[in-house]
Amino acid sequence: MLSQKRHKNILHQYGLKVTSARLRVLDTLMRSNIALSHADILSKIRDIQLDKVTLYRTLDAFVKSGLAHKVATEDRNWLYALDLSEHGDTVHRNHTHFICDYCDRVYCLPVSPQVGIPDSSSVEGFEVRSHEFRLHGTCPQCH
Amino acid sequence: MLSQKRHKNILHQYGLKVTSARLRVLDTLMRSNIALSHADILSKIRDIQLDKVTLYRTLDAFVKSGLAHKVATEDRNWLYALDLSEHGDTVHRNHTHFICDYCDRVYCLPVSPQVGIPDSSSVEGFEVRSHEFRLHGTCPQCH
DNA sequence: TTATCATTTGCAACTAAGTTGCATTTTTAT
DNA sequence: ATAAAAATGCAACTTAGTTGCAAATGATAA
Known part of the structure; x- marks a missing residue:
């Protein structure tokens, strides 16, 4: 340490x-x-x-x-x-998590800016306040 | 029944x-x-x-x-x-779930087509095979 | 530095969710 | 109708997580 x-x-x-x-x-x-x-x-x-x-x-x-x-x-x-x-400062309420289907490791990725978030209007009656994106697949280690 | x-x-x-x-x-x-x-x-x-x-x-x-x-x-x-x-047929591997922060109900929404999915290339070394989108907020009942 | 008070820690006992093995019942195919 | 295979219910068990409490530790102010 x-x-x-x-x-x-x-x-x-x-x-x-x-x-x-x-x-x-x-x-x-x-x-x-x-x-x-x-x-x-x-x-x-x-x-x-x-x-x-x-x-x-x-x-x-x-x-x-x-x-x-x-x-x-x-x-x-x-x-x-x-x-x-x-840099030691606080990040995003909105997360992207990557879950490897082979080793079950969960990675916290920075939110990709090109990802569109459905706005409230797109989902009738549901008011979206934050979101979490979960990606499943193969991580670099298991490739 | x-x-x-x-x-x-x-x-x-x-x-x-x-x-x-x-x-x-x-x-x-x-x-x-x-x-x-x-x-x-x-x-x-x-x-x-x-x-x-x-x-x-x-x-x-x-x-x-x-x-x-x-x-x-x-x-x-x-x-x-x-x-x-x-109609009784099988749906999506890819889900959008809406989680209400008030009542904790979880709704399975049809995947909104306008939602962009980050492609593999955008996340270095991670091969994305499926995804789950979790939206948090207020559901129609709790409005 | 030391005394004091609030917070944190470790322990033991407890709770509750989920699992396992097995004997019995139910379903399906003949 | 019968036999084989699968599903069910029950009791015992496992394990993750919680609670209460006494002892230890950290922060604050003299």
Whole structure:
């Protein structure tokens, strides 16, 4: 783990107390380019003690504060990914998720600007406020 | 329940044995314009005995045969909806689901043709095979 | 730095959703 | 009508996630 400075800063920014558990979970999510499940994260953190309940609560806190978001997968799992861009600022409410049908990895892609969103009028009586685009197929690793 | 003829026909069409449980579940799904959860369906079927395990297996069978599809919701539930159009033929692999943020109902909308799908080239290394569009907002009932 | 208070953590017990195995019943094909 | 195959119901079980609470830790202000 590099300089914790940045990590601590991020936690502060989102109004979260700095604890070793949170730093570790944040670091784990930052190192991953795919969304991770509770089980994924737990298995990656072996050097410090981390109770499953603490992890559940940590992830909830991340989501509630807006630091991360969660995706419900087809197999009824929750995957977590940070809402940070490379520059540390908050991203999109609207997401594009890519789900690999071979390895089940979920990637959070930047919303492709050329994707048209159906406007409210196109769907009678439904007022669209945000959207999530889920793409299924083969990811680069499984090619 | 109307003429069971049509119901039986559908089950046959999808290679499913005709049983009272399946007819009842099929009917329940046909009467609904929203996707239903295991619990929803169970609570709607009170006149005949229907074990929770049977319902799980029935829904699995529907999905496996292609008669229905399931949607994982944000709250880690599974909702089921038939893949039948009004005319009884199979629809789209690609879905648009509308999730109401007030009542949590999930509607399966016909894919709006004006919605652009990002092609493979737009997402480097990711081969897109199918997609699901999730719209969030307010449904007609909650307006 | 230290004392204080609020928050977070870990543990154990609990809850609820979903699964498995198996004996019985129902359906379909002969 | 009968036999084989599949579906059903039940009980026991598994597992993910939750709750309550006592102990530990982090933030704040003297």
